[in-house]
């Protein structure tokens with residue numbers, strides 16, 4: 001049986017993020033948002049979102065950008081409309097990556113929090129624009 005460890009430290013989060021972004025960047029549903037619209041430099045972006053997850057999973061307040069986590073997506077939605085299918089795919093890929101690498105309390109917490117944040121984000125984006133499209 002495949003014995004997986006839980007997410008234990010920052011190194012584990014970094015590994016999770018690189019693996020997640022490796023698949024997002026080439027994904028047929030969501031990849032173009034990152035490569036065409038956001039044109040992300042992953043060496044800059046990944047440490048930021050790893051900070052975000054370190055803050056959530058280990059209650060270490062290293063993510064200091066507060067409302068940026070939400071606002072970034074409102075701005076992005078002005079460039080490329082974020083739809084329900086994008087969130088569904090984002091969550092699918094995040095959970096797939098988690099399942100491949102880790103299992104345990106922190107891995108479960110990451111899944112739960114990703115679902116609640118994605119739902120909140122979708123609701124707030126829906127209220128900003130045309131609710132029927134998201």
Ligand code: HEM
Nearest residue numbers: 033038048049052065068069072082086087090114117118
């Ligand atoms: C449709 C789904 C999503 C897409 C397409 C998406 C895309 C992006 C992009 C392109 C950026 C970088 C923007 C920039 O720096 O110019 C970003 C930043 C970020 N995203 Fe997402 N995202 C999605 C969902 C989520 C969810 C569900 C979460 C949290 C669970 C999340 C957390 C973050 C964080 C923390 C940042 C960094 C914000 C900052 O600059 O401090 N994203 N996202």
